[in-house]
Amino acid sequence: MEEINKEEFTVVIKNENSSNVEEETTKKPPFKKRKPKPKVPRDNSTNSNNNQKSGEGWVTDLKKAYLINEKIHKDRLNPHYKLNLNTSAKLKITPLGGLNEIGGNMMVVETENEAIIVDVGMSFPDGEMHGVDILIPDFTYIREIKDKIVAVIITHGHEDHIGAMPYLFKEMQFPIYGTSLPLEMIGSKFDEHKMREHRGYFRAISKRTPIKIGNDFEVEWMHITHSIIDSSAVAIKTEAGTMIHTGDFKIDHTPIDGFPTDLHRLAHYGEEGVLVLTSDSTNSHSPGFTRTEKTVGPTFDKIFSSAKGRVVMSTFSSNIHRVAQAIEKALIYGRKICVIGRSMEKNLEIAMNLGYIKFPKDQFIEAHEVNKYNDKEVLIVTTGSQGESMSALYRMAIHEHRHIKIKPEDQIILSSKAIPGNEASVSEIINHLLKAGAKVAYQDFPDIHVSGHAGQEEQKLMLRLVKPKFFLPVHGEYNHALKHGQTGIDCGVLERNVYIMSDGEQIEVTPKYLKKVKTVKSGKVYIDNQLNHRISDDVVLDRQTMAKExxxxxxxxxxxxxxxxxxxxxxxxxxxxxxxxxxxxxxxxxxxxxxxxxxxxxxxxxxxxxxxxxxxxxxxxxxxxxxxxxxxxxxxxxxx
Structure with a gap:
């Protein structure tokens, strides 16, 4: 046989596209054909294993496929196997306010060596606490662990979460971490109390960015929708595990500012494995989803379009998006805006200065200028939706306001719901407004107000995203927390892993267990806002005795x-x-x-x-x- 040259050789082939074009290619010398291997019967189980090992994601054994998927479901619903069961680290959670009540929220989160405070809120007195303006948490336990505390972290700017900050900082000071709006609201309070120098403790954070606080904590702020802008949930990472604290929340998919709840970050931590969830229980008895804030806009439009005189809108001063919707309607209908009420003016000014909302300043007028305009050219935004006797709206209604008095043809909008205990006050102010000849839009418009708290379906979504091993319902009365606890059980949290806390109870959590370890001193301190000082308990009791007996x-x-x-x-x-x-x-x-x-x-x-x-x-x-x-x-x- 003629010997084949081992060097490469050239052949000529025709291009399919052109018979006239020839191109060169190289070929390796031919080799002898090998005998074919005998066929072996296919082993499905072996191939299935190979396929599974190679990551192709399918098997031919249907029963086995079901079992594989069942395990996947269990793992995704209960990612607690990712928690470190070998750690000796412990996390202690101690609420000092906000449980068995609405308001006054304050919580201490501790490791062995360090502690952080989550929110420092105030609450309001009942009708029997004569001469008492506000209630603040008892700081006795804070004094006891003062040297352990490395920071105060703030979830949002509502009074029941920041209102007691000046009183805490008169005694002791710590770095304050939070987003811009709540920090500036705290700063405004410091200014009122002549404590401006304490603004130096502010630490403005960026959401979605974990921040190291002290040696034991890493905290991330995650955006949450609520009835005040720039609200946050927080993820608190420690050696014992991750704690998610929702703060007050709802899950609004179409918020006014276009920034919905950051479900992705919540889900991220849920996939990592969450040790414990503390979550808002306020609307635990409300079925379904809480309506979006945008539903209020069309109701405002309907009222503005038919108003024959001045429009007077009253709501919570912190509900900036509600106020913004009213202002937008006023501009559409050619009305100037007059803002009355110290807290309303202050909060609106802060929000505009920081850039949260934007309106032309030349459209705003002062109270003494209102009478210079035709009634159909004016919107008055004011405080007093809860019937407060010293509020601007109340004084207008009884003709004691210096510049503005309610008169016939005025259209009043009460865009809020009476806080429990304030029903009589709200009814009283409505009666005064009606006697003055005004039209009052309140409960006859179902969409004149929407809640800022999550309904049952939103609570379920939060639980499914976070998938905590342990669940501690917070923020609300006992019946709210109890109902929320049952929702947690329905969403897969083991009944033994749900605990209904009370203020002062210290709960110890590790990946292996949750238990109550002790009770610390808690309660309320009475404050006279006129003098900004504490009223002793016996003084309040004496006043109650004199009033009753x-x-x-x-x-x-x-x-x-x-x-x-x-x-x-x-x-x-x-x-x-x-x-x-x-x-x-x-x-x-x-x-x-x-x-x-x-x-x-x-x-x-x-x-x-x-x-x-x-x-x-x-x-x-x-x-x-x-x-x-x-x-x-x-x-x-x-x-x-």
Missing amino acids: GIVMIVAQINENDRTLAQKPKVSSFGLVSDKQDKYFVKEIEDILGVFLENVKPGILKNNRILEDELRKVVRKHCTRKYKKYPMIVPTIFVQ
């Missing part, structure tokens, strides 16, 4: 030798008997005093404090028996 004051002069009255005693009572009965009541007390002196032990006359205490008991016993009251008794005895 009345007061009796006795001034008497006694002869020690014969234990008789030196002169007729002075007796005054308030809130116990009517003016007509007063002289009979005075005679009763004189008789009681005479009998008391006849029977009193001689030694008691030498100790005024004991003498007055004994007289107090005798007079109170008489009032309780005859008048079924337990009044405050104030005796002043002079012994000569």
Whole structure:
């Protein structure tokens, strides 16, 4: 056989596109054909394993495929196997406010060596707390662990989350981390309290960027929709695991500013494995989804289009997007905007200065300029939607405002819902507005207000995204938290891993367990806003007693030798008997005093404090028996 040259050789082939064009290519020398291998029967199970190993994602064994997918479902729904069960690290969570109530939110999150505070909010007093303007959390536990605290982190700018900050910072100071709006709102409070220097503690953060705080914490702020702009949930990473705290939230897919809840980051942490979730329970009894803020706009448009006079819109001063929607309608209908109410003016100014909302400043007028314009050319945005007796709207309604008085043809919009406990106040202000001849749009328009808190379906979505091992419902009364806890169980959290906390309870969490370890001092501190100082508990109790039971004051002069009255005693009572009965009541007390002196032990006359205490008991016993009251008794005895 002729030997083949091992060097490459050239052949000529024709191009398919042109018979006239030839091109060269190279070929390797031919080799002898190999004998074909015998065919082997295909082993499906072997190929399935090979396919599975090679990552092709399919198998031919359907039962096996089902079992594989079942495991995948279990793993994605319960990613807790990713938690470090070998760690000895512990996370402690201690709420100091916000549980079994609406408002006053404050929580401490601790490791062995460090701690952070989440929000420092205030709440409002009930009608029996006379002379009390606001309530703040008891800071006793904060004082005890002061040296451990490395930061205060803020979720959003509502009063029930930042309102107590000035009172905390009068005692102790820490770095404050948060987004621009809540920090500036806190700054405004510091300015009012003459604490401007504390602005130096501000640390403005960027969302979606984990920040190292101290040695033990890494915190990321995630955007959340709520009834105030620039709200956040926080992911708090520690050696023990990740804690997600939602803050107040709803899941609005079409918010006014176009920035919906950051579901992607929540899901990201859910896939990583979340140790514990603390989540807003306020609307736990509300089925379905909370309506989007945008539903209010068409209602405003309908009211503005038919208004024959001035439009007066009142809402919560912090609801910037609600105010912005009203202003947009005013501009469309050619109305100037007058903003009245200190908190409303302040919050709107902050939001505009920081760039959250943008409106031409020449469209705004002052209160004293309102009467220069035709009624159909004016929108008044004001506070007072909760019927506060000192609010601008209330003073307008009863004609006590310096520049503006409600009159016939005025269209009032109350774009809010009465906070529990404020129903009577709201009803009162509506009556005043109607008596003044105004038209009031309130509950007869279902979309005049929407909540800022998540309904049940949004709570379920949060639970499914985060997939926590342990669940602690927060922010709300006991019944709200209990209902939210059941929703958590329905969404796959084990019943034994759900705990309904109370203020002051310290919960210890590790990847292996959750348990209550102790109770710390908690409660409320009464604040007089006029003087910006604390009111002691006994003062409030005395005021309650005087309001409910009345007061009796006795001034008497006694002869020690014969234990008789030196002169007729002075007796005054308030809130116990009517003016007509007063002289009979005075005679009763004189008789009681005479009998008391006849029977009193001689030694008691030498100790005024004991003498007055004994007289107090005798007079109170008489009032309780005859008048079924337990009044405050104030005796002043002079012994000569």
